[in-house]
Amino acid sequence: MPERNVVSWTAMISAYSQRGYASEALNLFVQMLRSGTEPNEFTFATVLTSCTGAFGFDNGRQIHSLIIKSRLESHIYVGSSLLDMYAKAGKIHEAREVFEGLPERDVVSCTAIISGYAQLGLDEKALELFCRLQREGMISNYVTYASVLTALSGLAALEHGKQVHNHVLRSELPSYVVLQNSLIDMYAKCGNLIYSRRIFDNMSERSVISWNAMLVGYSKHGMGKEAVELFKLMGQENKVQPDSITFLAVLSGCSHGGMEDRGLEIFYEMLSGKDGVEPEIEHYGCVVDLLGRAGLVEKAFKFIKQMPFEPTAAIWGSLLGACRVHRNVDIGEVVANQLLQIEPENAGNYVILSNLYASAGRWEDVGRVRELMNEKAVIKEPGMSWIELNETLHTFHASDRSHPRREEVFAKVGELSAKIKEAGYAPDLSCVLYDVDEEQKEKMLLGHSEKLALAFGLLGTPEGKPVRVIKNLRICVDCHNFAKLVSKVYRREVSLRDKNRFHHIVGGICSCGDYW
DNA sequence: ATAGGGTTAG
Incomplete structure (x- = not known):
């Protein structure tokens, strides 16, 4: 020009x-x-x-x-x-x-700040602001709803999510794929896969994200069979091409669902090149997870060494987890060495290594890990759990004394503990990293946030009603045991969402098959 | 004539 x-x-x-x-x-x-x-x-x-x-x-x-x-x-x-x-x-x-x-202000500027909070994981802030701005007259549109639904997914706030869904239905918005995708994700992450699937089935058009959100839902619930079936359906319909996330979802679905063989088949098909999606390092990570879960710890270790990528902390971490479950101290030590070099600041790594040593009765090594943590001044991300009751989120930290009904909650944890001990509960003291006496250890275990939230849930809901607890970190072995026995003795379904997946516990048996 | 916010991940 x-x-x-x-x-x-x-x-x-x-x-x-x-x-x-x-x-x-x-x-x-x-x-x-x-x-x-x-x-x-x-x-x-x-x-x-x-x-x-x-x-x-x-x-x-x-x-x-x-x-x-x-x-x-x-x-x-x-x-x-x-x-x-x-x-x-x-x-x-x-x-x-x-x-x-x-x-x-208008709807775009409001949505931008709400989604800003949501994208950073500041879900409560996002929700709070959404509620305030709506009271102040903001007319939400589909982007606003999609953004706040992301926050509700993070919080697993099912009742809030249903309310937003109602708003959406009443506002008679056209059926935007993006919004439906958010709803699928929200229901899945709140533990209600039936609703997710209903929305998915009723969509007149689906994007790859719709399929992925549904697959991730099945995966997080350990429903490998359903994930693989949906993946097959996607291939048969052949309207939407799978992308790299599709494969991550279905591979991790196989892993969480205990379908190692099927997962490996899918991975090797990816390698053959006929799917048009080349495996990336994360897909290799899923394979490590698959092998590790199957108990093939050595094979997983060899697999890592011959990958075309430099292993990441996530990959070593996944193998270390497998070593913990299958009690392979020899490989676990080698893996932990690698892992602590790349990621010395992640407290979770030390926790698993310590659990591994403890499971083998190697208490001096447990102490060594603890000292190493002190030396490096590793800061543990505070564990917290929450539960939604009557449209309110109740949050608990370890040994939390801030909740208004704390006395009742502590008493209830004590009651639960005594009662399930009759059914064989033995506190797993190896879950405590601090060097204190056994009585103190048991006390600390009973203060874990997920036990407080679970007790609160039992107090606040009628007998026989399922309890849904959410935890920000990976659940510890002792709390997992505790929840299993509570579900059995008190005849309650317990659904527990941790950082990685859902634990759906019925009659003392968990959907994760005790591998997580 | 040119403009802002959004959904899935290991």
């Missing part, structure tokens, strides 16, 4: 942004500034969408100062884009500041 104006520059930047060419978009923006063309509100709103990822944040901050100079910080489109940039960079306080500084 012999001449360009702000519109020509912006249109071109927008074209690059929309196609995902972030660095080209940013380069063009710099060229624009050099050419002396003054960016306007359209330009800023556009170019900020390319400021994500590793080096995006520095650019975003610099662009922010240009925006301030241009006095466009309070512009609703620019502001939304700006706060989204900060949120995606993990700078949620900066995002919130921009949001609060906006002279007017």
Whole structure:
């Protein structure tokens, strides 16, 4: 063009942004500034969408100062884009500041800040803000609902999720695939796969994400057979091509469902190249998990050594878990050495190694792991559990003394413990990492957050009603035992969602087959 | 003429 104006520059930047060419978009923006063309509100709103990822944040901050100079910080489109940039960079306080500084709000700016919290896993904040903004008159649209549903998935807040679903139905929105995908995911992660499947079956159109969300649901519930069947159906329908997440979901479904052979078949078919999806390191990780679960710890170890990738902490971690379950101390030690080199700051690794030593009665080594943790000053992510009762989320930390009904809850844990001991419960003291006497250890075990939440659930619901508990970390062996015996003695279904999967416990038997 | 927020993962 012999001449360009702000519109020509912006249109071109927008074209690059929309196609995902972030660095080209940013380069063009710099060229624009050099050419002396003054960016306007359209330009800023556009170019900020390319400021994500590793080096995006520095650019975003610099662009922010240009925006301030241009006095466009309070512009609703620019502001939304700006706060989204900060949120995606993990700078949620900066995002919130921009949001609060906006002279007017609309559904997009509100959704941007809600989803900002949700994407960072600050699910309660996201929910709180959604409720407040809705009280203040925000008219949600399908993107808003999809965003808040993400937060509700994280919280496993089924009753809240149903309410949002009701809102959606009443608002008579057209059936957006994105929104239905969110609903599938929400119901699955809240433990209600029947609802997920109903929504899935009623969709007139499905994206690959619809299939993936459903597959992940089956996988997290240990329903390998259903996952494989759905995967087959996807192939037969042949409308949507599976992607790398589809394979991750079905492979981990096989793993959690105890279908090692089927999982390996699928992996080798991927390797053959006829699926059009090449296995990535995460898929190799699923195979390690499959082999480990089957007790083929040595084979898994060899598999890692001949992978075309450098093993990650997640892969070593998965094998260490297998060593713990199958009590293979020899390989476990080698694996732990590798793992602690790559990821010395992850407390979970030490916990599993310590459990492994404890299961073999190697108490001096247990002590050594504990000292190693102290030396490296590893900070354990605080374990917490929660339960939803009457549309309220009740959160518990270990030995929590903050809950208003704590006395009752502690008493109930004591009662449960005494009663299930008659049925054979023996506290697994090897789950305690601290060097204290046995009585103290048992006391600490009884203070674990999931036991408090479970006890609270039994107190707050009528006999025979299932109890749903959610835990932010992997559940420990002792709490798993405890929950199994409670389900048996008290005749309650216990559904326990931990960091990795659902434990569906009925009559003392857990759907995870004691491998997790 | 050019513009902002969204769903699935090991």
